[in-house]
Amino acid sequence: MLSCIAALFARAQAPPEVTQMSDSMMNPQIEGLLDRAGSKFRLVTLGSRRARQINSYFGQLGDGLGAAVPPQVASVARKPLSIAFEEIAADKIVPIEASDLPESAPMDPLAEVRDAAEGAAASDPVDDAT
Helix, strand or coil, X not given: CHHHHHHHHHHHHCCCCCCCCCCCCCCCCHHHHHHHHCCHHHHHHHHHHHHHHHHHHHHCXXXXXXXXXXXXXXXXXXXXXXXXXXHHHCCCCCCCCHHHCCCCXXXXXXXXXXXXXXXXHHHCCCCCCC
C-alpha cells in the first residue's frame, strides 16, 4: 500500500512532458506574426492599436453604443493583446500603409459621429431669453 502511494506521489511530482503545449503569449508564434506584419515595429503598433479597440469594445458593451468593432476571432484568451495577436495570425487584421488610405478618410473613426452630433446641436435653436 505504501509503495502504491509513493508511486502516485512520484508521478504527481514528475515534470510535465515536453510535448504538452500550453496556451501562452507564444501562441500564436511570434515568427508567424512578424511575417504577417512585416516588421517588429509594425507588429507592436498594430497589436497595441487593435488591443485598445478591443478593450474599448468590452468597456462599452453595456452602453449599447456599437461604435467599436468586436473581436474577429473566437478566442479563449481574456487579454486584449492576446486576442489582437490571434486576429493578426488569422489574417483578420492586416497592416496598411498611410499612403494606401484615401485623402478624404478621417483618421478618427468617431469623427463623423461627433461632427453629426455637433451639427444637430448647432441646428437646434435655443431660446435663452426665457
